[in-house]
Amino acid sequence: MVKIILNGTETEVGDDPSMPLLWAIRDLAGATGTKYGCGVGLCGACTVHVDGKAERSCQVTVGDAEGREVTSIEGLDPSGDHRLQAAWRELNVPQCGFCQAGQIMQAASLLAENPKPTDDEILSAMSNNVCRCGCYQRIVAAVRLASTGS
Incomplete structure (x- = not known):
């Protein structure tokens, strides 16, 4: 097993x-x-x-x-309150939502390695996560929000 x-x-x-x-x-x-x-x-x-x-x-x-x-x-985060999950909710990131768990997990890995990434670093780290609805601007904004706390 x-x-x-x-x-x-x-x-x-x-x-x-x-x-x-x-x-x-x-x-x-x-x-x-x-x-x-x-x-x-x-x-x-x-x-x-x-x-x-x-x-x-x-x-x-x-x-x-x-x-x-x-x-x-x-x-x-067992309660769904990781700073990225909170930022996703605050900015109403998802449209259909299908890809969002993967997006959040990729972003969490980025922030664990680089707590204050630039927009270019966010775009680079997230570039291989596809959002068919095209929510990329909101995704970058949410990662930025989670990284700054504001």
């Missing part, structure tokens, strides 16, 4: 080490905030943190994640 530490809890995720982490998180652990988008790591909808770094969960196997700390959107 493969075990990961999902949102702070040791979690059994089946016995197939080649299973994509995305399916283990969603189907076996029931953390459905992580979304399937493209399945090839290009859109970012499935972004989670593995040992604190943003990773595309469709491209990481449970075998690769075994024994490691995995954080999904549900574990970013």
